[in-house]
Amino acid sequence: MKQNIFQSWCDKWPVIKSTKPLATGDGVVDQAGLNTIETDKLFDTINKAGTIAGQSVLYRSLMNPSASLDEINAKQQALREIQGNQAIRDNLENIIARSVEKEQALYLLLFGEFLGSMGTAREDQQIEGYGYRQYRRAVRFMVDLCGQVYSSEIPESPYLKTIFEKINTFSESRVFSLMQGPVYNTEKGFKTKQQRKGSFVPATIFVPRIFKPLLITLVLASVWLLTQVISFSIPGLSFGGGTMSGILLAPAALVYFPFIGSYDRDNCIIPLREEFKQSEELGDALDALGQLDELLSFIKFSEKYGSHMVLPTMSEGKHHSIDLLNAMNPVLGMENEAYVGNDFTLAEEKLVFVTGPNSGGKTAFCKTVTQIQLLAQVGCFVPAQAASLTVADKIFYQAPEISHLDDGEGRFGTELKRTKDIFLASTAKSLIVLDELSEGTTFEEKMESSANVLDGFYRKGNSTILITHNHQLVDLFIDKAEGVAKQVEFANELPTYKLVDGISRVSHADRVAKKIGFSKEDIDNYLANDK
Secondary structure: OOOOHHHHHOOOOOOOOOOOOOOOOOOOOOHHHHHHHOHHHHHHHHOOOOOHHHHHHHHHHHHOOOOOHHHHHHHHHHHHHHHHOHHHHHHHHHHHHHHHHHHHHHHHHHHOEEOEOOOOOOOOOEEOEOOHHHHHHHHHHHHHHHHHHHOOOOOOOHHHHHHHHHHHHHOOOHHHHHHHOOEEEEOOEEEOHHHHOOOOOOEEEEOOOOOOHHHHHHHHHHHHHHHHHHHHHOOOOOOOHHHHHHHHHHHHHHHHHHHHHHHHHHHHHHHHHHHHHOOHHHHHHHHHHHHHHHHHHHHHHHHHOOOOOEOOEEEOOOOOOEEEEEEOOOOOOOOOOOOOOEEEEEOOOOEEEEEOOOOOOHHHHHHHHHHHHHHHOOOOOEOOOEEEEEOOOOEEEEOOOOOOOOOOOHHHHHHHHHHHHHHHHOOOOOEEEEEOOOOOOOHHHHHHHHHHHHHHHHHHOOEEEEEOOOHHHHHHHHHOOOOEEEEEEEEOOEEEEEEEEOOOOOOOHHHHHHHOOOOHHHHHHHHHHHO
16 A cells, blocks of 8 residues: 555655655566666656645656556546546646645644744744744645535546545544634643533633733733732832833733743644644545646646657556557657657567667667556556557566676676566566676677576566667577567668667667767877877
8 A cells, every 4th residue: 555645754844756666576666677767857757746745646656656457547537537627627726726835834834843932944844933823824725725625526537536535534534623723722632623512621722823812811901900909019109000010011921922832832733733744634635635736747748748648558468568659758759849759569579679789779769668658557648649558567677787896796696686586576467678688798608698588588478678789699589489679770870769670780889989089090099199
């Protein structure tokens, strides 16, 4: 079960990127895969959420995408309803717009640092004075949010209904009643208006402001009475009643404000905020707000992308499969009319080899496939003319890593450990991308090790894509009629960024070396200039 965003913040000031991925094999994507897929860049691209809650929920979705077809389809149905019903969209956008302006007040109350009566706030998470203003703004935000949802048109899609129900459930909770007020402070703790009915236990009502008319009246009456006592006790005192009252009122005011303010802060505001932070209903309501904002973010992303976007057709299958028409990279294709799309199908073949010279677009293409699979499993639109995918139980992306001094086995062993972890955690429903295999050893050992690994994945039945320069390895499998070969296309030694059938057997190393200024001629020139 996913944590609500309250729980992911761990009782600290909200951090949008607070959700951590699960360990390898436990979640859909692990940390290494997310890093290689460049999920943070993907988040920055699709993030159009306005609230901190919405951005936190969106980031959580990318860190822990769903492997449930029902959940994905429910999200897609909600997106279609929002797009097809302008009234619902306008209402949701109004809810989010008002929340953007006010949600900070809630976080300040719940997680802010009290500076004391004389402190001056210099950071967003610091609270000046006694916290009355922050308290009023925070509870008003949640009360208004519940009011907006309560008066909203009831949506038809189950996903939206569930979101609304979370907020309505909070409006029936004890914490909501405390926020709505009045709050009765008794010897047995805080009581709501409903809990107070029929009770004869003495209680004071917490009023979140320092000016309390009844109390001030009592103070003034006490000061006046004291002046009468003093005048009576000391006959012939030359001060008039008004002057004497003024003399006594000044120290009374100096005592009143810090005493009342500190009492309310320490005995009401801070204990109430601790109860608020422990409220699962409040956490769920804030999570629901984030889910609404996430849905709107998906729609805004699709409208801003600048090219064709679709909600992919998702299905369950014994084996992972994917079928994309004119698919583009979600990050690189954003508002880029010149970006080259590609068709790609992986079904019965199970194994695809992608070959070609450096800078031809092999890695960008594989990141396109994995990013689209990830977006599909968070319920988002994907950049393609058409897309059909099965739900992947695991998405793995292995890229070469630089070995460290304490690795022990060196680069080859470090990589092989990662490959082993992927192999053991994957199933026939998994999508796996491998960027080269068996680096850091001899060619003969690389061939043997790579062939063994790929044969294992092929027999397991998952979708495996291998990026490689090793055309001999590709020949070995194609000769056995296992897998298909693709290559990145070049025309006049320049990449077209199209993926076509075939095996690339050429290297453009010299072209790349010239491009970066480190060809044989460049080296000769550097040496000649050093003489």
